[in-house]
Amino acid sequence: MTGISFDPTAPVFVRRCPSYDTPELMSAVSDALAAIGMKKDDFRGKTVVIKPNLVMKKPSEAAATTHPAVLDALLSYLDNCDTKQVLIAESMGGPYTESALRAVYEVCGIAEVVSHHNAALNFDTTAGTLPAPDGEASKMFDIITPVMEADVLINLCKLKSHSLTRMSGAIKNTFGTIPGLVKFEYHARFSDYTDFNRMLVDLSAVLHARCVMLDLCDAIVGMEGNGPTGGTPRQIGCLLASRNPFALDTLASALLSCEHEVPMITEAARRGYCPVDADKVNAVGDGWRELILSDFAPPETAHTGRNPLHWLPNLFGGKLYRWFSPHPVIRTLSCVGCGECARSCPVHTIELTKNKDGKKKAHIKPDACIRCFCCQELCPYNSVDIKKNPLMKLIARMGL
Ligand code: SF4
Ligand code: SF4
Structure with missing residues (x-):
């Protein structure tokens, strides 16, 4: 600017x-x-x-x-x-x-x-x-x-x-x-x-x-x-x-x-x-x-800018980054299949599929997910969890 x-x-x-x-x-x-x-x-x-x-x-x-x-x-x-x-x-x-x-x-x-x-x-x-x-x-x-x-x-x-x-x-x-x-x-x-x-x-x-x-x-x-x-x-x-x-x-x-x-x-x-x-x-x-709230709980995703693996997006076409970074996961038990997440997904990588008892549930195709977390933000039933890679959890615990 x-x-x-x-x-x-x-x-x-x-x-x-x-x-x-x-x-x-x-x-x-x-x-x-x-x-x-x-x-x-x-x-x-x-x-x-x-x-x-x-x-x-x-x-x-x-x-x-x-x-x-x-x-x-x-x-x-x-x-x-x-x-x-x-x-x-x-x-x-x-x-x-x-x-x-x-x-x-x-x-x-x-x-x-x-x-x-x-x-x-x-x-x-x-x-x-x-x-x-x-x-x-x-x-x-x-x-x-x-x-x-x-x-x-x-x-x-x-x-x-x-x-x-x-x-x-x-x-x-x-x-x-x-x-x-x-x-x-x-x-x-x-x-x-x-x-x-x-x-x-x-x-x-x-x-x-x-x-x-x-x-x-x-x-x-x-x-x-x-x-x-x-x-x-x-x-x-x-x-x-x-x-x-x-x-x-x-x-x-x-x-x-x-x-x-x-x-x-x-x-x-x-x-x-x-x-x-x-x-x-x-x-x-x-x-x-x-x-100051020293114990204020951060979001599980916490892109902090201190992340030592921030160079990952540029490696292997971003595949490593996708593997390491937190990603959304549908909580199938509470998902009611309303489709709000699918409608809000910018890259259309969520689909609604019927499970064994015929109830609709959201399903995320992870490869195309850009980690925008719109689905988590807009799910009215709080049915989208954020899953962290175990290595990244360990790094966060070590305060690196
Ligand atoms: S918005 Fe939430 S409840 Fe609705 S389909 Fe998606 S995950 Fe399921
Ligand atoms: S995080 Fe964004 S891109 Fe990934 S499934 Fe949710 S809405 Fe779609």
Whole structure:
């Protein structure tokens, strides 16, 4: 990138929030916006689009999605800003249709919250093209229409572990601006892990360059283990905010004890967008070191960037890498044969076959699998496990 730049010293606001208690959150959101230089006037007369993380229709207690109480607090603030329009927009995993949007908004508790405010839910499922002339991995992105038309975009992300990218915070949440099934095309196009992370940095950067954009992160209760949808809720206890998503994620990675292990952050730091060390982040507000979760469970896949076998993709046409790297396995007992995984697989390597008692079960043809873990992310029954090669398990245990 040459034309897009970020101030690596941009403030990252931290406010300790032990719960989703609404009055406390309202003051936290208001203080967060002030701390990152946003005033009520900045929203006046503007079309403000809020992009939460609604990866799939799960209730807020599952901690896979942005908690509605955080949206409630943000909307309360915006109710007094004399905006032109406030719209909640998300392209979740799976099909991007009006009925799928309606279901996600309902189940995630977003529809109920929005009904109390001067805001609307997006049901427009069209998309546009956003050029990214400075992109290093991609020169163009397909982006959902409300995001293309926003004057102010608020990235209302959720902090959690992620099987593919190690962590999901501000950067990864922008992937949900790409319409529905087109996301699977991106997984196939950027099947190389490094390219996928470079693409995410391009996307986050070009969205921030397109309009006024800010990042607000629900890190009150996050998810550990096999996120973004199949992990376990974990108390983190804070709200984060910044105008620099990369700096926010650098700090967030330290909270989840995966500092220096998140390739998309390493890539952003290489471009000079953010500090590589959380200690160098310009953190303001409450102290954050006491919030570090030293026992935070990583996803089983954990592409850490420290992996000593990272050179394997280039050997023997990638065959060794496929053998060594974690891969998805269907848990046949709980699989109900709904086909969601097959529909979400970018390389169409999952088929539904009937077992002896005539019940449909998913089956993965491993050779073509690109290890994107979309199947694990989107299985509504948590029936996709991640299997690790025993040698890699041993290496991880030895801390190499
Ligand atoms: S693995 Fe999950 S998504 Fe795939 S068919 Fe079985 S239950 Fe459905
Ligand atoms: S089987 Fe799962 S991990 Fe493999 S390519 Fe398909 S969706 Fe991705």
